[in-house]
Amino acid sequence: MKKLVEGNKNGILPTNLDKVKEEGRTFQKEVRDRTLGFITAGLGLVVGLAWNDAIKALIEYLFPLDKDSIPAKFIYAVLLSVIVVVFSTYLVRLLQRRDQESLSPSPPRY
Numbered sequence: 001m002k003k004l005v006e007g008n009k010n011g012i013l014p015t016n017l018d019k020v021k022e023e024g025r026t027f028q029k030e031v032r033d034r035t036l037g038f039i040t041a042g043l044g045l046v047v048g049l050a051w052n053d054a055i056k057a058l059i060e061y062l063f064p065l066d067k068d069s070i071p072a073k074f075i076y077a078v079l080l081s082v083i084v085v086v087f088s089t090y091l092v093r094l095l096q097r098r099d100q101e102s103l104s105p106s107p108p109r110y
Helices: 002-006 016-062 070-103
Strands: none
Touching: 016 070
16 A cells, blocks of 8 residues: 555546545445435435325315215325326426536626
8 A cells, every 4th residue: 555655646547545544534425415304305205295195175165075086186296196196297308408508508697
């Protein structure tokens, strides 16, 4: 190990130790990013379940039907599916447009 460091006194060539440290930092960042993603997804699930209960209660309040009414549950599921598909399609297009704008060269400023 000492020979690797001695041969690199001017700091131009990376040593194996530098590579290991860099890979360790990269790995830590990936673990942090994934953990944050899992925590965010879990919180999103909790929020989604809360909204699900709120919407169900609103539907039962506005349209008092039998609680075990299968048609009402299917109407709710289809309506919610359509809303989620439209919203997610809008978000995907918005993000794609933003990515394309960030990749295109910006005009020079004078």
